Amino acid sequence: MTRSRKGLVHIDDVALEYSIDGSGIPLLVVGSSVYYPRTFSANLRQSCTLVCADLPHFVNLSPEFSLQAINFEFYSRCIEAVRVDAGLGKVVIVGHSHHGNVALEYARRNPTQVSHVVMIGSPPVDVSRTIAGAEQYWASSASEERKAILKDRRQAVDKDRLARLSPSEAYIAQYVTDAPLYWNDPTYDAAWVWEGMQFRMEAIHAFRDLYKSYELHWDSQSLKAPVLIIAGRNDFAVPPTLWESVLPKLRNTTFHLLEDSGHTPQLEQAEAFDNLLLSWLRSQR
Template sequence: MFVEINGNQLSVEVLGREGAPVLIAHHGAPGLGSRSEPRASFGRLADTHRVVVFDARGSGESGGAGPFTHEQWAADVDGLREWIGVEQIVMAGGSYGGFISLEYATRYPGRVRALVLRDTAADHAHEELSRVNALASRRIQVDVEKLDRINAGLIRDDEDLRDCWREILPLYDFNYDPANVEAKVAATPYRFATHNFAFAHNIPNYDIKDKLRNITCPTLITVGRTDWITPVSCSETIHSLIPGSELVIFEESGHSPQVEQAKEWTATVRDFLSRVERPAAVPLGR
């Protein structure tokens, strides 16, 4: 369905029963990502939660009215929360969706009952780390010009974005499968203008480490051991700064433990949510 949020049409799907706790999941890779990934991963929780997945402003099938800023994307999440009709949500997101999840938790702290992060970062230091990892890869020899242009937001058009995306996709998974790479290339919706704005304007200024100590909701941080683009050290930084947060590293995963170790990852998220959402015990005599 299409829902107008803050003057822009968003393509939205709602999974699970009415009345269940609401979880809003944000996809990664603006201009490349879509609701298909969070639908596949967080959709597994639709037996216990009302799961809202959507194409963010400027991505997938959603409208492309700007701006494509973190502030606007976080405001769109809150618009969806208001549209679904609840006071608080579980906020979830991986990769760039984790950036927006952290932005939402710091900008709208009273609206978040729990936070679930996957393979993400709290600043732009991962840019240099990922470039080093890409150039050191024994899996492929990366075209440095394409790597640098996609990271700098200097993509010429949607076909160029497809070409640069194909170049770096072999780096993402724990086990490299060329056929899987081509399937991902074919399935990706390309919106180069959104990608360019995010990488040329948002990421160079992204650093919310000083705000993370103000996140008081229960927080789960998950990451794949061989994640090349937001390495384990990025999740360890988040873990060190959010009081009481939990960090789980998946040893046989790259950037997508929700896919590569789906059973273990899903069980980890379920266990976390069952513990933090369990009603507090009422003392005897009350």
């Protein structure tokens, strides 16, 4: 059985931590070594070696770091550095939200190192189309109760307290407030998942800028691994409807919608998520 341990790699001016826990199929989850281990179940670790790795926008970057380095090429180098340092062979590359797009871009650039790709709550389009799709989905599919809860939560925000927070703390506070957009339970308190996270908002903005004109690159020459896309019915941030016009054009792809999940189905429907993922991995061997 794999023991729980942590590692650290340095690439250019960035220190990236990663955690390893569990035993079995190696799942390399990209994004954060703090946030993401909390979202995957203990049961999954009985069948998989869960490796959760930082990306530069979710660490406390030094002032010397150039935000121009935040791009898919550099991020793929970061992921590859973690994979090598952790002593992993071929991996199942996993990404949640926009980290799913990072996972996909890594798989395209490193096809011999990836056995499968898993994208969770990830958008197939750029930011403007994601926002437009989310607004439309909210208007047509959110219940009146959910809409009322969001309105009440936003009105209850202590604006004086919010103004005293750092930009990153305010970002987290807004995410927690906007629970009806992100969680199947519109009153869910996600503050615990963010505890200990330290990052610069300038880096978050630079990361999001990658998706201003994002195009989903998906061809058999650059992406050979099978891809699993998992979405939540009540994800009003990255709605599942974004995939409707895209999926018919994709090959070697499985799409699955979890009915009682929002943006983070691996946490919200852990058992169903685990069964789905492990079953799919077995079917694709």
